[in-house]
Amino acid sequence: MRIIFFMALTYGVCAVTGCINHPKAVTSPAQLNTQEDKSSPLADKNMSPEDRAQHLVGQLSLPQKIQLVTGVGFSLETGGSSLVPGAAGATYAVPQLGIPSIVLADGPAGVRINPKRANDPRSYYATAFPVATVLASTWNTGLVEEVGTAMGNEAKAYGVDILLGPGMNIQMNPLGGRNYEYFSEDPLVTGKMAAAIVRGVQSRGVGATVKHFVANNLETNRLVLNAEIDERALREIYLKGFEIAVRESKPWAVMSSYNKLNGTYTSQNKSLLIDILRDEWGFDGMIMTDWFSGDDSGAQMTAGNDLLMPGVDRNREEIRQALQDGSLSEADIDRNLVNILGVVFRSLKASNYEFDNNPDLQANAGFARQAATEGVVLLKNTNKTLPIPGRSKVAVFGITSYDVISGGTGSGDVNEAYTVSLVQALESQQFVLNADLKKQYETYLQKEKAKRPPRKNFFDPHPSIPEMKISAQAARRWAKSADIAIFTLGRNSGEFNDRKIAGDFDLTPVEHKTINIISKAFHRAGKKVVALLNIGNVIETASWKDKVDAIVVPWQGGQEAGNAMADVLSGAVNPSGKLPVTFPNRYADVPSAKNFPGRVLSETILDNPYVPQFPRGMESEMRYLDSVFVGYRYYDSFKKDVSYPFGCGQSYTQFTLSDLMVTMEDNSQGRIDLKVTNTGSVAGKEVVQLYVTAPQSGRLQKPKHELKAFQKTRLLAANESQDVHLNLSAESLASFDDKLHQWVVEPGEYMIRATNCSRNPGVSSKISVGNEQTTSPSLTPLPPSQSILSPYIQSSN
DSSP states (O other): OOOOOOOHHHHOTHHHHSBOOOOSSSSOGGGTTOOOOTTSGGGOTTSOHHHHHHHHHTTSOHHHHHHHTBOOOOBTTTBTOSSSTTBSEEOOOBGGGTBOOOEEEOOTTSOOOOSOBTTBOOOOOOOOOOOHHHHHHHTOHHHHHHHHHHHHHHHHHTTOSEEOOOBOOOOOSTTOTTGGGSOOSSHHHHHHHHHHHHHHHHTTTOEEEEEEETTOOOOTTTTTEEEEOOHHHIIIIITHHHHHHHHHHOOSEEEEOSSEETTEEGGGOHIIIIIIIIIITOOOSEEEOOTTOOSOHHHHHHHTOOBBSSOOHHHHHHHHHHHHHTSSOHHHHHHHHHHHHHHHHHSSGGGTOOOOSOOOHHHHHHHHHHHHHHTOEEEEEGGGOOSOOTTOEEEEESHHHHSOOOSOBSTTOOOOSOOOOHHHHHHHTTOEEOHHHHHHHHHHHHHHHHHSOOOSSTTOOOOOOOOOOOOHHHHHHHHHHOSEEEEEEEOOOBTTBOOOIIIIISOOHHHHHHHHHHHHHHHHTTOEEEEEEEOSSOOOOTTTGGGSSEEEEOOOOGGGHHHHHHHHHHTSSOOOOOOSSOEESSGGGSTTTTTTTOEEEEEEEEOOSSOTTSOOEEEEEEEOTTTTOOTHHHHHHTTOOEEEOTTOOBOSSOEEEEEEEEEEETTTEEEEEEEEEEOSSSOBOOEEEEEEEOOSSSSSOOOSOEEEEEEEOOOBOTTOEEEEEEEEEHHHHOEEETTTTEEEEOSEEEEEEEESSTTSOOEEEEEEEOSOEEOSOOOOOOOOSSOOOOHHHHHTO
């Protein structure tokens, strides 16, 4: 089941206006995709992209420059590119100077373009890869890089130059509407996974875009939301993943976020975009806005936001006005142009690559299935309920067993050719399904879909279908004829709206009743019950998990989701996924629960200067009072019981970790060696997670432990071992001192623990640091505009 979520503020403009007007300027729409003039002296392929960009800027007129720092606009019919219909945007071409137009397309789970084109019998479907949370659940950066390579191949085949992904904001609250697009509550997992995707995509000559920089962690009023975050939390949690990705994978592009940060729009924040991103981290690519973001195009230019997307007349007029009043210099525009053109000249378009619109969708589906399967997390498996023996008789409950949710909504959506449901996959693997039960669900889904009102436009979402009610009498009848029951719970979310607690994070009354009825009927018959969670975000499990025998989290596995579920249920693949997020006992336990999704400061609905038809929302503020205590850093530090801890996941076999050796050289660089052994009877993979517990006696209060490295083993046969090597640097031990604006390693004893789950003891060793060390110079200060006093830091002093 794929749903296009409400996207008016991003792409819905033309539903009212027909299209965002393409301005009269240097190039006409017909010229946008014209190849560069090979006779231009600046078309010399022997020059580096950066040198070509530097030489070219002086040849451009001011009107040409103003166009090149803004996109070409957006049309409802073709998207933002006439070359690739459905792509999100494109840059301007100046053919006479050898500047081609490059195409930008969503997104994080695959190439999002129109599957059909006017007067064209061909199809242009793309592969729906597993969502980011699934990829993070693999803890396998090598596999994730292969997924990125497949994405890059597909983008290349369709003529897309820049992929607008990966998304890498922090899952700081389970109600975040776009959490499915993001990897984890932990910045290390986030950064490493994003870097892997970027390396894969860019290995094919296609640029990747890490987004949304920074703190776009909720959707409610996101265009006018002010995120108030203390400097230490910014450095250790919200900026850290981006830093890892930028340093380790060198993305071609970074997308700034919609929100304000401590009073200033991120797209208008020089400290973020130049001082930190470029000067501190060495980013040398292009910075673009999110679509229609900010409120001052001149300020965006001055701050170093190179490209304004999708580009409207208002952007260009504001730039001209800023030049006239002196708040913007032409030198700033030239600087931004060099960054844009440097990326343009890296692109395949600049080398006249001829794309063929013929990606290997079959091969890419194989990568999607492999990643979806390896991202399945087994949370519970009482008395070896799983795997299910072949040819078993299975009673399959839950509407998303029949109509799977392959991914979230909005710009992270993909137009795929097919989606495999759980029941389709089970039947293909020779399981015997209850025909009467299957018929009832199929009939129910058909009737419920027929009740839906017509969609107003392509971005208007369908309402979710409520779960079908099951009678106790019918459940007893099905329990007699089946060997086992499977009940799938489904959830979806996407752009513009955050989730709710009732009926979304929490189960609905019908879902609770269904679990009770199925469990009672099947347990009385001596049969077992398996729960599958086809979700993009964390849900409540504590109140009902004891009523089922096994719980499996396949998340939203893309177009091969059903096959991934069946592969694990059947035992064809031994589950090896681990949670990249924590499942709390209840929503009230989440450290940001009391202030998410922010406080409305004024109920006046603000106009949008770039899309007048669609208001921005109400001015709001989200105060990040949990500071550095996000996710497991909070639950474990404050001894909060959780339903399922971060980093955990079961297997059909067992592993032991042993022979830990920690070697440090002058407290600056360390090496961690240990052995992982499969002590069970089934081949499987294990994830080694390295946590560091810092001394609590210093001036900086620290979480109980923090993840500092991880590695997934190869497939280990029964009784086979693998030596694992992890690196640990002084930077890994450091905390950010917001008074010194430096990373500091405080003196004392540090415990190094290797384990397979954040709350498992594993094997450990200790190292001592004699004197305080700084691992960085004094960095760009980012003081909050208001004093942020975290109650969690205060309560533990």
